[in-house]
Amino acid sequence: MENESLKTLKEIKSLMxxxxxxxxxxxxxxxxxxxxALIGCFILFLNYSEFIFAIPSYYKEIPENDNRFNSFLxxxxxxxxxxxxxxxxxxxxxxxxxxxxxxxxIWDHTVKNxxxxxxxxxxxxxxxxLILFFQHQFYLIPAxxxxxxxxxxxxxxxxxxxxxxxxxxxxxxxxxxxxxFWEYGFIFWAFGFGIMHIIYGSxxxxxxxxx
Amino acid sequence: xxxxxxxxxxxxxxxxxxxxxILMVNDxxxxxxxxxxxxxxDGNLASHLSALEKATYIQIFKNFVGKxxxxxxxxxxxxxxxFLEHLNTLEKxxxxxx
Numbered sequence: 001m002e003n004e005s006l007k008t009l010k011e012i013k014s015l016m017x018x019x020x021x022x023x024x025x026x027x028x029x030x031x032x033x034x035x036x037a038l039i040g041c042f043i044l045f046l047n048y049s050e051f052i053f054a055i056p057s058y059y060k061e062i063p064e065n066d067n068r069f070n071s072f073l074x075x076x077x078x079x080x081x082x083x084x085x086x087x088x089x090x091x092x093x094x095x096x097x098x099x100x101x102x103x104x105x106i107w108d109h110t111v112k113n114x115x116x117x118x119x120x121x122x123x124x125x126x127x128x129x130l131i132l133f134f135q136h137q138f139y140l141i142p143a144x145x146x147x148x149x150x151x152x153x154x155x156x157x158x159x160x161x162x163x164x165x166x167x168x169x170x171x172x173x174x175x176x177x178x179x180x181f182w183e184y185g186f187i188f189w190a191f192g193f194g195i196m197h198i199i200y201g202s203x204x205x206x207x208x209x210x211x
Numbered sequence: 212x213x214x215x216x217x218x219x220x221x222x223x224x225x226x227x228x229x230x231x232x233i234l235m236v237n238d239x240x241x242x243x244x245x246x247x248x249x250x251x252x253d254g255n256l257a258s259h260l261s262a263l264e265k266a267t268y269i270q271i272f273k274n275f276v277g278k279x280x281x282x283x284x285x286x287x288x289x290x291x292x293x294f295l296e297h298l299n300t301l302e303k304x305x306x307x308x309x
Contacts, residue, residue: 005301005302005304005305006305008225008228008301009298009301009302009305011225011228011229011232012228012229012232012298015229015232015233015248015249016232016233016235016236018248019232019233019236019237019240019244019248020236020237103250104247105244105247108244108247109237109240109241109244
C-alpha cells in the first residue's frame, strides 16, 4: 500500500508537470539557433568588420550621408531577418522531432502558454528596438535585444523546462554589460545569442536527451 | 486500516485521478488535450468524465469555436477539495509506514 501510494503521487506530479509545461523543447534546437546566430554575425563581420569590433562613438549621433554606414544598416536588416528565419525554423524542426518521440502534441495549450508568455516581454522589446532604429539610436539595440530576450525566457520558464530561467538570467546579465560597453555591442550579441545558446542547448541535450 | 477507508472511492480509478490531476493545474482544458495527455480512446475518456461530472467534481462546458463544437472541462471547488483530501490521505499512508 505504501509503495502504491508513492507511485500514485509520482504519477500525479508527472501529469501535473506534463499538462502545464512544454517539455519537448529540444537542446539541439538551442544549439542550431546559436550556430545560425554565429554564422549571421560572421557574415556581418566579413562584410563590415570595421563596425563589428567597435561601433564608432560618433554613431550615437545621426550619421548623415554616410553611404558605408547606410549600406551597413540595410545589410543588418537582411542579415537579421535571415538569422531569425533560420534560427526559428531549425528550432521548430528539432523540437517537432523531439515532441514526436515524447508523444507530445506539437501544438497544444502548453505550447500556446509558452509562446504567449514569451511574447509578453519579447514583443515590446522588439518594438522598442525598432523605435531605437528609426530614431537612429543604433548603439543600444544589441543590448536591448539581449535584455528583453532574457526577460522573455524567464517569463516562459513556468511553461517549459525550468532550466531556461538560468539562460534568461545569464542573458539579462550579458545585456546589461552590453549596454555599459555598447561599443562592443555586436560582440556581446554574438556571445548572448550564439555562444550562450550553444552552451545551454548542449547542457540540455546531455541532461535530457542523450540517454 | 482506518486511513484506507478515507481514500475517496471516486479516485480509486487511475484515469479519474489523472483527469483530476490535470484539472488541478489547468483552469480549463478541452477533450482532445485530455485525450492526448492520458493516451485514451474517446469512449473510455468520456465515460470517466461523465462519472466525475456525476460526482459534481467537474463541470462540463459546451461551446462553439467557429462552427466546430468544443467541449471543455474544469474542476469544481468541491472536486478540488476532494482531490486535496485524497492527496493528504495518500501522504498519511506513506508516513505512517515509515
